[in-house]
Amino acid sequence: MRIVQIPTGAPYQVRIGEGLLSLLGEETERVHRPCRAVVITESNVAPLYLDRALDSLRQAGFEAEGFVFPAGEEHKTVDTYIAIQRRLVQLGLTREDLLVALGGGVTGDMTGFAAATYQRGIPFVQVPTTLLCAVDASVGGKTAIDLPEGKNMVGAFHQPILVLCDPDTFRTLPDQRWQDGAAEMLKHGVIADGDLFGRLKEGRWREDAAELVERNVAIKRSFVVGDEKDRGKRQLLNFGHTIGHAVEALSHFSLSHGQAVAIGMIAETRAARRMGWTELNEEILLEAAEKNGLPTRTEFTPGQVLEIALRDKKRRSDTLGVVVPLGLGAARLEQVPVNLLPEYLEKGLIL
Ligand SMILES: NC(=O)c1ccc[n+]([C@@H]2O[C@H](COP(=O)([O-])OP(=O)(O)OC[C@H]3O[C@@H](n4cnc5c(N)ncnc54)[C@H](O)[C@@H]3O)[C@@H](O)[C@H]2O)c1
CATH class of the missing domain: 3.40.50.1970 (Rossmann fold)
Known part of the structure; x- marks a missing residue:
């Protein structure tokens, strides 16, 4: 055990x-x-x-x-x-x-x-x-x-x-549910563990589920302990979730949580790169998502996503915290002023 x-x-x-x-x-x-x-x-x-x-x-x-x-x-x-x-x-x-x-x-x-x-x-x-x-x-x-x-x-x-x-x-579990799990594990890889990302990116890891659960729980622990109420480093676990939660809701849940997070991670990385906040290219995430059977884009518009993102729990009165991946294995939080959000979302969602 x-x-x-x-x-x-x-x-x-x-x-x-x-x-x-x-x-x-x-x-x-x-x-x-x-x-x-x-x-x-x-x-x-x-x-x-x-x-x-x-x-x-x-x-x-x-x-x-x-x-x-x-x-x-x-x-x-x-x-x-x-x-x-x-x-x-x-x-x-x-x-x-x-x-x-x-x-x-x-x-x-x-x-x-x-x-x-x-x-x-x-x-x-x-x-x-x-x-x-x-x-x-x-x-x-x-x-x-x-x-x-x-x-x-x-x-x-x-x-x-x-x-x-x-x-x-x-x-x-049907295949799609394995894919959903892959999305959250890829998230952990991007924000905290480049080796884990490397291991998952080809999509051949199902035999190692028990070990991967242990490793991912340990990563999650490292963010939760010391920030149980989600006021600091724990917020990095929301990578992909600002846009992800919005497209999940807009799809009326025909997109699963994992699928939505995959779309969100790619769009948030693209937005961060185009805003000049990171050099990480979303292509690497896009390939990993595809190899793991996950969707990579959405037809929902920046305007539709904005409406939901404004109700996000991470919103303060005049900013919204978004996660910026800094490479494979590191990330930081960026407080985006609400008036810059339309630009951020357009940069993320318009190909
Ligand atoms: N609390 C948190 O920190 C946290 C983190 C991530 C996600 N979530 C939430 O988790 C939810 C998504 O979780 P999920 O993907 O597990 O959804 P889910 O609970 O709906 O399960 C997905 C599907 O798998 C089926 N299923 C479950 N176990 C099965 C099994 N062993 N064999 C066959 N079918 C099985 C379910 O009936 C369902 O159809 C979302 O609501 C999301 O917001 C919470």
Whole structure:
């Protein structure tokens, strides 16, 4: 088993290993005494893995129940959130009890936010079943739901007490979901680890998923620890996300998060180069994205993207922080005055 320590205010471990899902109960018991546990998952993951999770928890003495919501980003909503909260009340869950997020980033963000707010906060365990969630979303304590006006608009910081990653669960992922994971790993490569980028750029790395999860979680840790609330270096993890979140929303989620981030990273690198802030050429990212099956451009206009970017959470009153990649393995934050944003977006999006 691979173990990454996350020394946040409330420290926890990310434990990675084939077959760990069947040990969910005993692994959870190491960090929480047996109690009532509600496993929150969605309609694609439930038939594949819910029974195994519940059986393991029950064997370890947890009184476990499942809650299943419809799969997809379009269900990361207030309605699903309220349905979860009401079910927890009906079950009489107390602060001594536990939630388990079994699924991808949508389930993790949703369950984390439910855990952050149910009775002002109960503990939760993350069991990521997508590569994207394992290498990124399951670590760092950002939880959220979407509003029609924008992604992740309502949320909280709430760290899990344990992340348990079983790469065997990735075997059922469709190709596109591997590609989504590649997008966030390429992001880590560009901002922090040129060797990792080199390893991913040809797109042949699936056999090494467990090791890559460990390496990417360690990179994410290096940004999160010391900046849990996203006020400094952690913001570099938003590389590709200013434009990415906008095109994801504009596509009404027909673009996945990973696809949108790939488009965003290339456009933000092009914009930064044309603004004279970096010498990194976006071509290298474009090739890596293509080799990993990711899209590289969008038809949405700078004007459409601007409208959404202005509601970005990284916006201050008169500037928006964007990430500038400085090469492969380094990046910095640039505060772009709001009146310069149209130019920045045009430089990024117009080929
Ligand atoms: N909190 C964070 O720090 C953070 C970071 C990155 C992304 N996110 C969020 O994560 C979400 C994207 O995550 P995602 O790509 O995992 O989305 P997702 O949870 O929707 O999962 C993607 C698809 O894979 C399916 N799936 C999940 N596990 C499976 C498995 N093992 N086998 C077969 N199918 C499976 C799901 O049903 C879904 O259709 C976005 O909402 C994004 O905002 C959060």
